[in-house]
Amino acid sequence: MNRLLKYGLITCTAITLFTISVMVYTIVILDPNVLKPLITQWVKEKTQRTLTLDGSIQLTFYPKLGIDLGSLSLSEYKHEALFASVARTHLSLALLPLLKKQFVADEITITGLKATFIRFKNGQTNIDDLMTHDDAATKNEFYIDQVQVTDTTLIIRDEISKQVATLTNLNLETDQISLDTLNNLRLNTKGKLAGLDTPTQHNLDIKFDIEQIQFNDHTFTSDRINLVVNAINPEHSLSGQISLSDITHAQNEYKSTLMVIELTSKKGAQIVRANLSSSLVGIPDNQRLTLPELTTDLSIVRPDIPHQRIHGRLSGNLLIDAQAEKIETKLIGTIDDSNFKILFTMVNFMQPAFNFNVEIDQLNMDRFLPQPQKETVPHKQSESDPKLAEQFKFPVLEDLNANGSIHIGVLQAGDIQSSDIQFEVQSDQAKLGPSTAP
Numbered sequence: 001m002n003r004l005l006k007y008g009l010i011t012c013t014a015i016t017l018f019t020i021s022v023m024v025y026t027i028v029i030l031d032p033n034v035l036k037p038l039i040t041q042w043v044k045e046k047t048q049r050t051l052t053l054d055g056s057i058q059l060t061f062y063p064k065l066g067i068d069l070g071s072l073s074l075s076e077y078k079h080e081a082l083f084a085s086v087a088r089t090h091l092s093l094a095l096l097p098l099l100k101k102q103f104v105a106d107e108i109t110i111t112g113l114k115a116t117f118i119r120f121k122n123g124q125t126n127i128d129d130l131m132t133h134d135d136a137a138t139k140n141e142f143y144i145d146q147v148q149v150t151d152t153t154l155i156i157r158d159e160i161s162k163q164v165a166t167l168t169n170l171n172l173e174t175d176q177i178s179l180d181t182l183n184n185l186r187l188n189t190k191g192k193l194a195g196l197d198t199p200t201q202h203n204l205d206i207k208f209d210i211e212q213i214q215f216n217d218h219t220f221t222s223d224r225i226n227l228v229v230n231a232i233n234p235e236h237s238l239s240g241q242i243s244l245s246d247i248t249h250a251q252n253e254y255k256s257t258l259m260v261i262e263l264t265s266k267k268g269a270q271i272v273r274a275n276l277s278s279s280l281v282g283i284p285d286n287q288r289l290t291l292p293e294l295t296t297d298l299s300i301v302r303p304d305i306p307h308q309r310i311h312g313r314l315s316g317n318l319l320i321d322a323q324a325e326k327i328e329t330k331l332i333g334t335i336d337d338s339n340f341k342i343l344f345t346m347v348n349f350m351q352p353a354f355n356f357n358v359e360i361d362q363l364n365m366d367r368f369l370p371q372p373q374k375e376t377v378p379h380k381q382s383e384s385d386p387k388l389a390e391q392f393k394f395p396v397l398e399d400l401n402a403n404g405s406i407h408i409g410v411l412q413a414g415d416i417q418s419s420d421i422q423f424e425v426q427s428d429q430a431k432l433g434p435s436t437a438p
Contacts, residue, residue, distance in 0.1 A: 032057045032067075043074075047129065049083070050075040064106060066092040071112075077129045087112025087151075105144045113152040121159045123287055123323050144177040152189075157196070160325065161349045165204065167191035185210040193231065202231040202238075222247040236267045244280070254282035259291070271301040278318070287322035294318050298335070304370045310336060325349045338363050353427075356404035365413035401427045 036053050043051040055070010073085040088111045094104040118126045152170035170189035174182060187208040194201040207228040214221050225244040231237070246257040261276040278291035298312035314333035321327075324347075331342040341359040346352050406423040 032059060048078045050080060055088075060090075064092045064094075066090060076126055082116075083126065084113065084115035086110055086114075107146045107148070108144055110147075110149045111151055113149060114154075115152075116155040116157065118157045119160060123160070142179050145175075147172070147174045147177060149173075154189075154191075159196075160322065162196040163193060164196055165191055165193045167204070167206070180215045182210070182213045182215075184212070202233045205230040219248070219250040221249075236265070238266075239264045252283065252285055254280070254284070256280040269301075269303050273299045289320040289322075291318040294329070294331070296331070296333075305368060307367055310368065312336070312340075314340065314342070316342075336367055352401065354402040354404070356402070356425075358404070358406045360406065360408045362410040363408050363412070365411070369413075403427050 033056060036057070040051045040053065043049060052073045052075075053069070054072060057070070058068040060066040060068060067090070069086075069089040069091075071085065071087055072089070074083050075081060076083045088109075090107075090109045092106040092108075094106060116126075120126075149170070149172040152167075152172070154165075154167040154170060156165040156167070158164070167189045168191055170187065170191075172185070172187045174186070175184040177183070185208075187206070189204075189206050191204040191206065192201055193204055207226075209226050210222060211224050212222065222244075223246065225247060227242040228240070229242075230239045241260075241262045243260045244256045244258075248255050257279055259276075259278055259280045261274075263272075263274045263276075265272040275297045276291075276294060278294040281290045281292065282288065294316055296312075296314045298310075298314065300310040302308060302310070312333065312335035314331040314335075316329060316331035316333075318329040319327070327344075327346040329342070329344045331340070331344075333340055339361045343357040345355045402425050404425050406425070408421040408423070410419050411417065411421045
């Protein structure tokens with residue numbers, strides 16, 4: 001028995017040494033560039049995209065076994081137009097897992113990535129084919145200890161909203177990635193956002209991080225996702241922070257127990273701050289996003305109004321339908337001493353049209369508008385007096401494609417006081433004026 005074990009061990013050792021010898025011989029003697037046609041053919045068959053390896057494939061042995069790829073490019077799906085290109089890719093591989101047909105990379109470094117992502121008018125994107133799940137893949141066959149992506153340029157074109165974002169100097173890092181886990185993704189970039197048909201442009205500063213995502217078949221869960229965006233142009237700055245907690249994806253539906261959005265807008269001396277919180281439900285196939293428990297805290301600072309500050313708190317729900325290009329919301333709450341009920345709809349993201357209905361129990365316009373010049377003689381007016389419309393005038397509404405009504409129980413504007421006022425906004429007449437309340 002001992003003799004059998006002895007020769008068995010010798011045989012196994014010999015086979016192992018022979019296997020390693022063959023691998024070393026192949027690595028040292030065989031030029032890996034002869035594999036280029038096989039690689040490009042495999043990519044073509046699997047993805048219907050054309051992979052072009054322009055640079056030379058080189059093997060590295062110190063400090064670890066690795067592969068250096070020169071420049072490469074990938075075409076669009078079933079088309080020769082360029083989708084993405086990379087200046088250099090380096091993979092540091094673990095040798096023993098390869099013997100077990102497992103892909104374990106200590107590190108992947110990608111430098112000089114340039115890619116264009118497009119959402120077409122029909123709602124589809126140019127990466128839909130790359131997002132398909134391979135059910136044949138099994139767990140523990142894929143593991144990466146660290147990923148670094150540097151000096152990246154991304155162009156994101158949205159043909160629905162007719163916006164294009166160009167992100168430059170993008171850097172991304174992750175810790176462990178496997179078929180069922182992604183840990184500590186960190187991204188930062190600068191860029192520009194502009195309309196496809198307009199010269200309007202914002203400078204962007206974006207930071208994004210995910211603590212952990214766990215995948216299970218076609219579902220995933222995540223503890224927390226954070227996104228910080230700053231957008232600035234010469235006249236206006238907007239900063240926002242979005243945080244999602246306890247995210248789950250199952251049965252083609254995304255849910256978050258809590259979404260918090262903090263927004264700050266500055267234009268001249270006016271500062272608007274809004275804090276929004278709600279649970280969230282999203283359906284990617286229908287491109288619908290619902291905030292069923294929306295709460296909004298609003299603060300507006302305007303030095304040109306008497307009290308210089310407006311406070312409000314509103315609650316309700318919000319629906320965003322990207323496919324139909326429609327936003328709907330229903331809100332109730334208070335703004336200063338006034339109680340509001342708001343129904344609001346916006347359609348067509350590029351050339352928006354607004355419909356709204358606002359109910360206000362009482363409103364003192366002196367708190368919201370610059371102080372008008374007072375008349376020497378106090379003057380009482382009814383809701384039909386044209387001077388009332390002049391006091392209650394919002395030029396910004398006149399420039400919008402807006403239709404709706406504003407009903408006010410009691411209105412105070414300077415020395416003017418009236419009750420049961422109905423204001424009608426009609427975009428075709430480009431004016432805002434009172435009418436007899438129904």
